[in-house]
Amino acid sequence: MSAGVALARVVIAEDEAIIRLDLKEILTSAGYDVVGETGRGDEAVRLVEEHRPDLAILDIKMPGMDGLRAAREITSRHQVVVLLMTAFSQRDLIEEARDAGVAAYLIKPFQPRELLPAIADVLAKSRQQWAIDAEASTDGAEDKIATRRLVDEAKTILMDRNELPESEAFSFIQQTAMQTRVRMRAVAQQIVDGTLTP
Template sequence: MSKRVVIAEDEAIIRLDLREMLEDEGYVVVAETGRGDEAVELARQHQPEVCIFDIQMPGRDGLDAAREVAGDRTSAVLILTAFSKRDLISEARDAGVLSYLVKPFQREELVSAIEVAWGRFTEMRELEDTVESLEEKLETRKAVERAKGLLMDDFQLSEQDAFEFIRSTAMANRAKMRDIAQQIVDGLLTP
């Protein structure tokens, strides 16, 4: 599947060159603008895989736009600039930029920068999904342990019987064990 791209570059000639290079490489340019404020709106509207932002643009600078788009966690962000100052690179990284390209650049450098940004973005998404899944499992375990404790204390069930009650009730009701455990803790469900 071709990656969809939003371009935000205030110099029309560079924007045109970018579009041509990207399309020649199989990317799909879904939107382009010369303004930073429009870049954020276009990114939200089109939900591309990659956004390429110039740093200096009218309306809003590229780092500010990048910070907002990166915060939405929907697109990988790559910054284009004519400057390669170390503090600018640090600021871009802190804004959530995943790749950095200094003008003028070659087609191979552009493709490489996009693929680096996309690779980092997908790794971050996978890590966030893993963390979310682990947090959900931890919360479920805590709820089940609380419910088991109540069942053991209030109804003199063994730990195994308390667990089995929660598990079988969840299965019978096609519910999550966490939800059944919460009902027990809330006093809404008893054996």
């Protein structure tokens, strides 16, 4: 379990009590801190407002407000990773979900063995994205995209050439940038150019 997972705070919104309980148990035993749970979409928005979690897991169909609209409300106001729970038959909603700021899907019924790595992965990737975007906050949209691409390229090099796991590859870029007081983009460029190795 990574430290990031142990520190992650979660709000769960699922109107089927058994699934909600199951999810809560799986997450809690994996080290997540479930700070709020509800069976209503509108309540989910309120709980996120109140607790400012790292992660919100929303069922797509709930009373009060559907998961997509709740996701839209949440992501427009807060930096929260939103996962949407759905069934196979609802897969046509993928496009709309992406539009609503949903980071990933969980297909029900889920298996703990698949669920936990999927959540950890999405959480890590979102955090990386935010770190990159925070650094590039004063840049234009094109620069941001260029930075993301460059960091991705550098990460791939570190993973392939130095056999680092993805999270460590990103940490290397981030830590080096902090220690040498340059931007991650510059560090990534050095890695791509071959002038910097771990």
